[in-house]
Amino acid sequence: MKPLRMCMVCRQRKEKQDLIRIAYQKERGAEIDHSKTMPGRGAYLCKTGDCIAQAQKRKALERAFSDSVNPAVYEHLMQTAKGADDES
Ligand SMILES: [Zn+2]
Numbered sequence: 459m460k461p462l463r464m465c466m467v468c469r470q471r472k473e474k475q476d477l478i479r480i481a482y483q484k485e486r487g488a489e490i491d492h493s494k495t496m497p498g499r500g501a502y503l504c505k506t507g508d509c510i511a512q513a514q515k516r517k518a519l520e521r522a523f524s525d526s527v528n529p530a531v532y533e534h535l536m537q538t539a540k541g542a543d544d545e546s
Pocket residue numbers: 465466467468469470503504509
């Protein structure tokens with residue numbers, strides 16, 4: 459069994475490769491963890507524009523990390539989702 463992680467928006471459990479990890483450290487703030495090995499707290503989102511748009515709308519990352527999140531993080535998430543869509 460591969461480990462499953464839960465998308466913080468739709469709460470579906472998926473394999474790590476189908477999700478984007480966002481890492482949070484107090485000093486650095488939230489950032490996209492492309493390597494999936496960054497230290498700090500992690501949150502997962504589907505690689506779909508829908509879940510990312512919902513996360514932004516509901517401030518899901520802000521709530522998960524109890525801190526403000528740079529809007530650029532959401533922009534990069536959107537770009538990552540678009541890239542994933544192009545591949546399929
Ligand atoms: Zn999702």
